[in-house]
Amino acid sequence: MTVTSEAAGESPYSVVAIIALYNGAEFIERSIRTVLSQTRKPDEFIVVDDGSTDGGAAIVERLAEEHSSIRLLKKENGGQSSARNFAVAHSTSRLIALLDQDDGWYPNHIEELIKPFEAGDRFKLGWVYSDLDECDRFGRVRNRCMLQMLPQEHPKTQLARCLSEDMFILPSASLIAREAFEDVGRFDERLSGYEDDDLFIRLFYAGWDNVFLPKSLSYWCIYTGSTSYSPRMARSRMIYFEKLYNDFDNSDMPLMPQWKTIIAQRFYMTVFGELQRAAMLRDRALYDRSVADLQHIIPFLPQGMQRRARIRLRALRSFERSQFLERIGVFRIMRAGWRMVLRLR
Known part of the structure; x- marks a missing residue:
């Protein structure tokens, strides 16, 4: 008789780790190694080269030769939302773990985030997310447990608050149910900035529940050259503004x-x-x-x-x-x- 992983006491939840790469040669090896060091390994590990021109893909290819779990996909540049959707479409796991190319996970990231899913006591659990540490571009810590320093509500319980302030749910700090992700139509590929807020507010509005873990399981690198300060972010913000205004x-x-x-x-x-x-x-x-x-x-x-x-x-x-x-x-x-x-x- 074949014994399934669930019957054997293993988790019935499979996890795909996804990194969207675009001209991130400076960071990509660091972020990949934080995935490889997980105490609970992802079942799939996909890096999508979104049309990079700086040699980042060659770094991934070298690491993939050393670690067979890494799968490199390539596509024409279409933005982070497009790259993430592309990776999800080429995966099968029940849970989606996203990591920005310049961020990183602590070793227990997946192990801790998967626990509320495995507990099975939440109706329509759509995502689990944690606090995170704020770092500079070199991964040096500036602030521990950053979200607890900010006035935003965690976990999310009020739509009015979701609309009135940035969500501050970082994809690099989240684990998302594929069923929920597909239910709301994936990332909006028009957005290259605020696509995260857009996804999570649609998940909330569609009735998917969320769990917040008040401990840092990842780190977020924020610096002048990061996408948070790019002209593309400013353009995307106005698209997101009109989308919210029209939809709510x-x-x-x-x-x-x-x-x-x-x-x-x-x-x-x-x-x-x-x-x-x-x-x-x-x-x-x-x-x-x-x-x-x-x-x-x-x-x-x-x-x-x-x-x-x-x-x-x-x-x-x-x-x-x-x-x-x-x-x-x-x-x-x-x-x-x-x-x-x-x-x-």
Whole structure:
């Protein structure tokens, strides 16, 4: 008689580890080795080369010769969402473990995240995620248990809060049920930034439950050159803003906080923060993009706020002159800007 892994006491849940690679030669060996060092090995391990030109794929090929568990797939560049979807489509495991090319897992990452799935006491468990450590580009720790330092809600229980703030569910810190992932239509390939928030809010809205583990099982490298600060992220943010605004409407419930208002205010504040950062860095390209994005968002604000927002934006346009920036000083600009934000709120 053949004994199945479940009957033998092993987990019935298989796991695929996925890394999307795009010009990440500097990081890819480090991230791959954190997968190889797992105490609970993934059943599949896929790296997708999304059209890299920096030699990163050659590093993966070398490591694959040493470790037969690594499978390298190649495709034309289509962005991280496309690469992740491509990898999932070429896998069969029940659970999906994503890892960004510049991040890493601690050895017990999979072992701990899989436990709530194996417990089987949650109806429609869609994903499990953990806290994480914030590191620099070299993996040196800046902050332990970063999520517990932030005001976001964990685990996610309120849609209004999911709409009003960034989700702060990092794919590198998550384990996602394939059934849930397929149910909501995978990653939106138009997004190359905010695709994570978009996926998890759709999972939540579709009724999939989530579990949060308040301990760091991975690390997130954040630095000036990371995708969090790229022009592609800024473009994706505006696509995501319009998608949220169009998809979420509770105007038939007038006594509740209105989702469209919450969404417009959230993105107004986010882009205003980018404007502050552009002023501090004296980054003209970022400044111009932030101004354009604010002009796009303002018409979505409640009528009573639009006029005040336009007045304040016209005032901020005076900051475009570099000699004015030199004369008044960056910190006075930031202070004046935050006063405007507080008045607007």
